[in-house]
Amino acid sequence: MLKDARLKRGWTQPEAALRLGVSQAYLSMLESGLRPLGDALASKLVRVYKEPTLLPLPAEAEVNQPLHPDDLASALSGLGYPGFAYLKRGPKRNPALVLLTALAQGDLEPRLVEALPWLQFRFWQMNAEPLLRNWLVRTAKLNDLQNRLGFVTTLARKVSEHQASASARTSVLRDLELELENSKLAKEDTLCRNLSSRERQWVSQHRPVEARFWNLLTDLTAEHLTHVQ
Amino acid sequence: MSSNPDARLVPWKEFLTELDSLLDQPVSLTALGGFVMIAKYGFARPTNDIDYFTLVPVQAAGHLESLAGQNSELARRFGLHLHAAAITTLPEDYEERLEELLPGEFKNLKILVLDPYDLILSKLERNIDRDRHDVKYLARTLNLDAAILRERYFTEFRPICIGRPEYHDQTLEFWLEEYFPPPSK
Numbered sequence: 001m002l003k004d005a006r007l008k009r010g011w012t013q014p015e016a017a018l019r020l021g022v023s024q025a026y027l028s029m030l031e032s033g034l035r036p037l038g039d040a041l042a043s044k045l046v047r048v049y050k051e052p053t054l055l056p057l058p059a060e061a062e063v064n065q066p067l068h069p070d071d072l073a074s075a076l077s078g079l080g081y082p083g084f085a086y087l088k089r090g091p092k093r094n095p096a097l098v099l100l101t102a103l104a105q106g107d108l109e110p111r112l113v114e115a116l117p118w119l120q121f122r123f124w125q126m127n128a129e130p131l132l133r134n135w136l137v138r139t140a141k142l143n144d145l146q147n148r149l150g151f152v153t154t155l156a157r158k159v160s161e162h163q164a165s166a167s168a169r170t171s172v173l174r175d176l177e178l179e180l181e182n183s184k185l186a187k188e189d190t191l192c193r194n195l196s197s198r199e200r201q202w203v204s205q206h207r208p209v210e211a212r213f214w215n216l217l218t219d220l221t222a223e224h225l226t227h228v229q
Numbered sequence: 230m231s232s233n234p235d236a237r238l239v240p241w242k243e244f245l246t247e248l249d250s251l252l253d254q255p256v257s258l259t260a261l262g263g264f265v266m267i268a269k270y271g272f273a274r275p276t277n278d279i280d281y282f283t284l285v286p287v288q289a290a291g292h293l294e295s296l297a298g299q300n301s302e303l304a305r306r307f308g309l310h311l312h313a314a315a316i317t318t319l320p321e322d323y324e325e326r327l328e329e330l331l332p333g334e335f336k337n338l339k340i341l342v343l344d345p346y347d348l349i350l351s352k353l354e355r356n357i358d359r360d361r362h363d364v365k366y367l368a369r370t371l372n373l374d375a376a377i378l379r380e381r382y383f384t385e386f387r388p389i390c391i392g393r394p395e396y397h398d399q400t401l402e403f404w405l406e407e408y409f410p411p412p413s414k
Contacts, residue, residue, distance in 0.1 A: 073275055085308030086240050086277050110359035111263075111275050193358065198407045224357055 001131050003031040005049050019048045046092045052079060053126040055094035057135055063100040064143050069109055072102055076115050080122070082227040083115060095123040096136050103140075103148040107194035114220065116192075118228045120156035124169040127153075127176045137176075141183055148191060150180035151214040158210075158222040159229070184214065191218035237267055241279075242331070244307040245338060248297045252337035256293065259283040259327060259341045261314065261351050263363075268330055269342050272366050279340075280314035318354055320385035323347045345371055346378050349404075350386050356400050365408040375409040 006016045017027040029035040037056050046052050074090025075098045099119045126132040140149045157173035160166045195217060203217045211218045263276030284290055297303045297311040304310035327341040345367045352360035382401055387394050
């Protein structure tokens with residue numbers, strides 16, 4: 001993935017190594033996975049390549065951990081989410097990791113939930129990169145998050161469809177939806193919200209067709225996504 | 230996002246103070262939405278804009294947008310901006326109940342906010358998750374009276390609301406049952 005990112009930018013290994021402040025030999029080992037990417041170099045890499053999806057990802061089980069809302073907001077701000085532009089930017093994290101960690105939460109504040117389709121919309125290319133996509137799908141399934149991931153992907157795709165010259169993004173997001181549909185869970189879930197029984201009843205009666213399709217109790221629609229454009 | 234109300238208001242105060250210094254005439258705007266939840270009612274939730282729906286004088290709209298709108302220099306510096314909100318239905322006599330936010334803080338700028346019952350009713354037609362979240366907070370934190378909300382809804386809001394009144398009746402009853410504290414005995 002690191003090599004692909006370099007080639008996409010038309011850089012030779014010596015050129016990229018110079019930008020990163022490492023030797024060509026070391027970069028070669030990084031690109032072939034023979035050396036892990038440390039935190040300091042990862043931050044520099046994101047600044048130089050301007051691509052946070054290159055940041056390392058943990059083992060799948062690590063997404064299922066409690067996440068403080070402030071940390072999520074900082075992470076979203078760090079990735080450029082317009083809704084949190086006024087917050088102090090947190091360290092750059094891989095958007096795939098931020099997305100799945102957030103989706104794994106039991107009760108998020110609604111404005112944080114509304115930011116999740118933005119991640120899929122803004123960083124749609126991570127779904128086209130085989131290693132990242134496989135990590136996303138595998139991790140989602142391992143943590144029973146495929147419905148939630150499928151739904152936010154659907155919302156991102158619906159916004160994309162309204163934009164001219166966005167066919168590549170729309171196509172990539174649709175591909176991921178189709179893949180996730182194959183393992184869609186039958187059990188009803190919420191979109192990262194802890195709802196009372198009365199709220200569940202209400203939302204169940206008034207939810208949009210996309211939420212019904214993904215067996216989610218949410219009334220979030222693409223029209224409500226203020227910052228996804 | 231800090232849970233300390235004053236800390237949460239700091240970026241907003243700085244933004245508004247800066248805006249106030251750039252104004253060359255008195256400007257009054259009526260705000261609603263997430264900013265009011267934070268600034269007036271102390272709710273720790275994120276928002277990056279001040280939604281306003283009335284502006285006096287109305288001729289100041291263009292100038293205000295250039296100073297503090299989404300594409301302004303202030304927006305770039307602070308990550309915050311003013312946003313002229315889409316027209317929303319409000320109870321007919323809401324103006325009589327407006328309160329001034331941060332009175333005496335600014336030279337030219339005056340910000341008026343809805344009272345909590347009017348703020349709740351401003352969310353009724355949309356009624357999405359973040360609206361319900363706000364209603365729950367307001368009702369319980371301020372120990373609001375369901376009877377007042379119901380009365381205001383039927384006398385000032387229902388006669389002029391958009392959409393099917395019967396549907397909004399259901400929404401109101403849901404909110405009252407689910408979010409409002411039971412009447413004290």
